[in-house]
Amino acid sequence: MTSLSAKLLSWYKEEKRDLPWRRDGDPYKIWVSEIMLQQTRVDTVIPYFQKFLARFPSVSSLAEADEEEVLTYWQGLGYYSRVRNLHEGARQVAAQYGGIIPDNLQAIKKLSGIGDYTAGAILSIAHNAPCPAVDGNVLRVFSRLYCLTEDIMTAKAKKNITEIVKRVLPAGRSGDFNQAVMDLGATVCTPASPRCPSCPLAIDCQAYQKNRVIDFPVKRSARPPxxxxxxxxxxxxxxxxxxxxxxxxxxxxxxxxxxxxxxxxxxxxxxxxxxxxxxxxxxxxxxxxxxxxxxxxxxxxxxxxxxxxxxxxxxxxxxxxxxxxxxxxxxxxxxxxxxxxxxxxxx
Ligand code: SF4
Missing domain, CATH: 3.90.79.10 (Nucleoside Triphosphate Pyrophosphohydrolase)
Structure with a gap:
């Protein structure tokens, strides 16, 4: 294990957020939460997640549900293609895998709405599979840690950071590692005002050490709506x-x-x-x-x-x-x- 991973895991042990989808490593709960969390804040997601799970407690119950009803439980979260894909994915799991979410990368990525990030999150958190889960938080943290000058919105930057994460991913602890980076990005290494003096990686962070945190991540200006x-x-x-x-x-x-x-x-x-x-x-x-x-x-x-x-x-x-x-x-x-x-x- 690298010293960076060890510091991160030890910080995570003390500081990890108690989130309802984290309590039992159920891949279905992780799947639902990760889809809800796309474009949506954790605080907003929690009550939706609890209501959704109370009504659809398993892949099979979601697969059997009528789309109109499933959409009702998503009302207010927006980006409805997410829930349509989740619903379709649940139907694929029910039809092709007897209701058991596959535990290998190749199969899980064939499910509707599951891309690299969601697949990595489910497999690492539920099964400790050695898969990176690179989302916006991870891109930001790693671009600061290593002063990466590539625009983080590009595929090249994502590929580069995914390779770096693979190198530091600790064997047998990939789930905790991925969640630790998510938590660090959400609570310490935040987009606008990172709390560097409280960061467990401050000594390793090139941006902080060079007093250049404000310069990272490099991001092209998005077109306004x-x-x-x-x-x-x-x-x-x-x-x-x-x-x-x-x-x-x-x-x-x-x-x-x-x-x-x-x-x-x-x-x-x-x-x-x-x-x-x-x-x-x-x-x-x-x-x-x-x-x-x-x-x-x-x-x-x-x-x-x-x-x-x-x-x-x-x-x-x-x-x-x-x-x-x-x-x-x-x-x-x-x-x-x-x-x-x-x-x-x-x-
Ligand atoms: S030291 Fe600051 S910029 Fe670097 S990883 Fe920590 S919070 Fe982010």
Missing amino acids: RPTQLAVGLLEHNGSILIRRRPAKGLLASMWEFPTVEHVEQDEMMVRENLRQVFVFLGLDVNVGSAQQKLTHTFSHLKWFMTVYDCTMKEARIEVPCPWRWVEKRMAHTITWAGPHAKIVQP
């Missing part, structure tokens, strides 16, 4: 609200939203008229009233600026074709909403 203006219609009639299912592919696939149009013009009358045309297309005679609510929501590549208009029917309700539907407003909490649309009908 594209601003998108949306007009949203809240049409309520006889206690029901009108909603539409988004297409089965793409952003927020198959989730439900209110009638929405994207617009570029700023003229209020024009925006309302464009929104009214959505209803006209459905054969509904609707009055688009004033703006009642403004919401913003940021995705990795898009930023939605939503203005919600109160709408009223001018005539008796008529049926609407698929993918539209009326839903009773009191049942709105059961709908799998497309991201920020959930906030429009909060009780």
Whole structure:
């Protein structure tokens, strides 16, 4: 074991975070947690994880569940392709491996949604397999430790750091080592203000020793999310609200939203008229009233600026074709909403 690994493991023994998916080395729990933790903070994930596991305590229970229900348990976490892949992966495990998650790299990486990082995390934490698990935390810590000048967003930098991690991964303790680096990155070697004087690796860290921590990791500036203006219609009639299912592919696939149009013009009358045309297309005679609510929501590549208009029917309700539907407003909490649309009908 290298001295760096020994210091890290000894620090981890004292400082490791008590997280609900870490208590019994169950690969299913590790899998679910790692998928939830992608793009999401630990504090946010914990209550979702507990609710999800209470309802789907095993791979088999998740595999057997209806997708609509699984999505409901993910509501609020965003990035729904993650849970769709997890669900599909659980079905593959049930169908191909009798409900037992495979314990070898080749097989586990064939499961839906499992890439190098998740495979490494599951195999090392559950089985102590000698697999690195290189995520953003690990990239940051190692780029600082060795003053790596490669842009950490590149495949070349990731490959290089993966090789370094493989060299320092202690035999038989890979799970603890990987979790130690995750914890160090999350609690000490943080992106904005690393606590170097409290770091167990301060003496080994080239960036700290050269007083260059601020220079690492090297990261190309990410493109800012594209601003998108949306007009949203809240049409309520006889206690029901009108909603539409988004297409089965793409952003927020198959989730439900209110009638929405994207617009570029700023003229209020024009925006309302464009929104009214959505209803006209459905054969509904609707009055688009004033703006009642403004919401913003940021995705990795898009930023939605939503203005919600109160709408009223001018005539008796008529049926609407698929993918539209009326839903009773009191049942709105059961709908799998497309991201920020959930906030429009909060009780
Ligand atoms: S000394 Fe500072 S920069 Fe280096 S690994 Fe520790 S916290 Fe990160």
